[in-house]
Amino acid sequence: MSTPNVEAVKLDELNCWRIRHGQAELLVAQQGAHILSYQVAGQPPLIWLNDEAVFKAGKSIRAGVPVCWPWFGNLARNPQSVQAMRISSEPAAPHGLVRAIDWELGGIEAEGESLKIEFLLPCPEGGLPGWPHKVDLKLSIRLDEQLHISLTSHNQGTDTVTISQALHSYFAVSDVRNVHVEGLDGLSYIETLDDWKTVTQSGDLHFTGETDRIYLDTPTQLSIVDPSWERRIELTSSGSRSAVIWNPWTERAAAFSDMADDGWQRMLCIETANVMGDVVALAPGASHTLGVSIGSKVL
Ligand SMILES: O=P(O)(O)OC[C@H]1O[C@H](O)[C@H](O)[C@@H](O)[C@@H]1O
Numbered sequence: 001m002s003t004p005n006v007e008a009v010k011l012d013e014l015n016c017w018r019i020r021h022g023q024a025e026l027l028v029a030q031q032g033a034h035i036l037s038y039q040v041a042g043q044p045p046l047i048w049l050n051d052e053a054v055f056k057a058g059k060s061i062r063a064g065v066p067v068c069w070p071w072f073g074n075l076a077r078n079p080q081s082v083q084a085m086r087i088s089s090e091p092a093a094p095h096g097l098v099r100a101i102d103w104e105l106g107g108i109e110a111e112g113e114s115l116k117i118e119f120l121l122p123c124p125e126g127g128l129p130g131w132p133h134k135v136d137l138k139l140s141i142r143l144d145e146q147l148h149i150s151l152t153s154h155n156q157g158t159d160t161v162t163i164s165q166a167l168h169s170y171f172a173v174s175d176v177r178n179v180h181v182e183g184l185d186g187l188s189y190i191e192t193l194d195d196w197k198t199v200t201q202s203g204d205l206h207f208t209g210e211t212d213r214i215y216l217d218t219p220t221q222l223s224i225v226d227p228s229w230e231r232r233i234e235l236t237s238s239g240s241r242s243a244v245i246w247n248p249w250t251e252r253a254a255a256f257s258d259m260a261d262d263g264w265q266r267m268l269c270i271e272t273a274n275v276m277g278d279v280v281a282l283a284p285g286a287s288h289t290l291g292v293s294i295g296s297k298v299l
Pocket residue numbers: 060062073094095212213244245246269271
């Protein structure tokens with residue numbers, strides 16, 4: 001294994017690090033502890049860096065792996081226990097409070113054959129804006145033959161805190177219309193594009209239009225099969241029993257100022273999550289770790 005190679009780079013307004021270790025190359029921003037891309041030598045990227053993503057201070061980035069925390073999506077669609085954690089009359093930002101703020105780089109160090117990168121977000125005194133709880137966050141990234149991401153929430157306060165969350169990973173695909181997801185057959189999902197009805201998945205998931213679904217009771221392993229790129233991306237989750245699968249397709253992508261009109265063809269989000277009945281209630285002193293390991297195999 002070669003020596004880790006870390007280069008500080010600036011992408012427009014954001015401090016980032018380009019990290020090379022063995023066959024892997026990772027680009028990560030301080031804002032949001034946001035992985036922007038991940039590639040293994042000789043393969044197309046695994047994590048998608050949208051060419052039109054915007055790197056501005058305080059603006060969330062539409063690419064890579066945004067961290068959604070302490071709620072996922074629209075707060076009003078979350079269980080009451082998650083909504084009750086927020087005390088504010090201002091509208092709630094979608095996907096929570098930590099994806100557009102700076103985290104602290106805890107360290108980048110070799111650990112045996114792997115390389116570990118740690119970001120910390122100690123909870124400020126009084127909590128985050130409109131969210132008065134004392135929960136410390138840590139995002140650990142480990143590079144070996146795979147990319148391992150884990151997000152640990154540690155309740156340092158005296159009351160139970162309930163959160164929903166996701167590692168909102170954008171995967172790079174040859175063309176979303178020609179890939180499918182395995183591991184979902186027989187699961188229930190919430191079809192958010194049809195009045196949040198609960199539906200049962202039959203067979204593998206193929207993509208023929210805008211997709212925004214919350215899969216429930218998910219297994220630990222899901223995979224994206226991409227015949228044109230002759231690869232299978234394998235996702236192995238931990239601390240999670242739900243996943244969100246999203247592709248904006250034509251009209252929604254065209255409405256985004258930070259995605260090319262045809263950008264939707266090259267990405268697919270599978271978001272390792274704790275949402276709906278899978279939200280996390282953290283007792284005082286308790287911790288929870290949400291994790292995903294990402295690797296690929298030749299088909
Ligand atoms: O536009 P953003 O806030 O980054 O959210 C992007 C998407 O994230 C998730 O996948 C949600 O399920 C979608 O409804 C949402 O559109």
